[in-house]
Amino acid sequence: MTVPVRVTGAAPRLPLVQRRRVGASGLEVSRLGLGTMMWGAETDAETAAEVLAAFVDAGGTLVETADAYAEGAAQEVLxxxxxxxxxDRLVIAARCALPHGALGDxxxxxxxxxxLDATLVRLGTDHVDLWQLPAFDPSIPLDETLSAVQVAVYQGKAxxxxxxxxxxxxxxTVAERARTLGPVAIPASAQVEYSLLHxxxxHELLPAxxxxxxxxxxxxxxxRGVLTGKYIGGTPADSRAASPTMAAYVEARRTERASRIVAAVMTAADGLGTTPLAIAMAWVRDRPGVASALVGARDARQLAASLAAEPVTLPAEIREALDDVSAVPQPA
Known part of the structure; x- marks a missing residue:
């Protein structure tokens, strides 16, 4: 379900971001989400304020954060x-990283x-809209993990x-077990890496x-920025691939296969009179089951480029061509 966002006040200068329901739940989010991984690190508080203001003015609602981002500084900035x-204009999705040995096993x-309590203190709010937990840990009984969700929801903290x-x-497994414990423990969302390159x-996650x-x-x-075409001629000095802390993150997606896909994305962009970023974003955003695509814009300029993709819809023939060039074999 996709409905226009209604924003009061002055009309935004950028395209209005549409909203979608998250799966079968009643939670509604903007189909473009704002990630905050670099806040408090490469993105300072002043720049973050500009980015968030522009995002909200354009109708964006979903903001993703985590206690591990900049060791908690990202949540403090937010x-x-x-x-x-x-x-009340934001849907805060707070990820709990919780490595082994941090606060228990x-x-x-x-x-x-x-x-969760520490996250709420850093955010200065009494609740998060979506509490995102570590995927699975066989050393902890699943019922115990799900009981934490029940407590948080019943206390109004999530x-x-x-x-x-x-x-x-x-x-x-989590969904089936959660149903036996009551509706509040059933996961509404799954956050995963997903793009033409990945x-x-x-194979299994989307069907499940x-x-x-x-x-x-x-x-x-x-x-990880590769699909924008910015790395075709090398590594820009101001890119994440040039950052000592982020280089490995980007390099994992700079492959020969990626080069072929990027070339197809750029061809599609030329044909539609838009940007490679818009092509890549529209492909993911409109895949079945995707509620929102999360972008980690480092500044207002990068956010504007992502927001400009909002009105782009890929024709069937272009979507099929991109599907073909990026296809990966199903596991045996």
Missing amino acids: GTLLAKVGR GPARGALLTA RYCGLVGPQGWQLA RAAE AAHHGIGVLAWAPLG
Whole structure:
């Protein structure tokens, strides 16, 4: 379901972002989501304020954050901005990274709830709209992890829950078990990497999500920046690939296969009179089951480029051509 966003006040200068339901849940989010991984690190508070204001003015609602981003600084920056943009205009998806040994052994109930309380303090709010948990940990009873969700929802600290990076069988296992415990524990979403360069989610995760009515939040929809074509002639000095902390993150997607896909994306962009970014974004955004595509814009200029993709819809023949050039063999 896609409906126009209604924004009061002055009309935004950028295309209005549309909204979608997350799977079969009642949660509604903008189909373009804003990631905050670089906030408090490469993106300072002033720049983050500009990005968030532009995002909200364009009708964006979904903001993704995590306690591990810049060691909590990203959430602190976001917390300082909530009052300025209006907490009720945002859907905050807070990811709980929770490495082993941090506050206990994996996603135990006490560790999860303690981490959630810390997130709420950093954000300066009494609840998150979507609490995203580690995908699966066989060392912790699943019922215990799900009971943490029940406690958080009943206490009003979380409205919905989701999983980060699950495999298809893990998502299905969690969904089936959650149904026996009550509706509040059923995951509304699964956040996974998904792009023309990385289609592994299609093998099991997307079918499992569709079967269980779970919406997909696609991170790195631009192939970690590779699909924009910026790396065709080398590595720009101001790109993530030039950053010591992010180089490996980008290099993992700079392959010979990627070069062929990027060439096809650029051809499609020329044919439609738009940008490679818009082509790549529209492909992911409109895949079945995707509720929102998350972009980690470092500044207002990058955000504007992503927002400009909002009105782009790929013709069937272009979508099929991109499907073919990026296809990966199904596992045996």
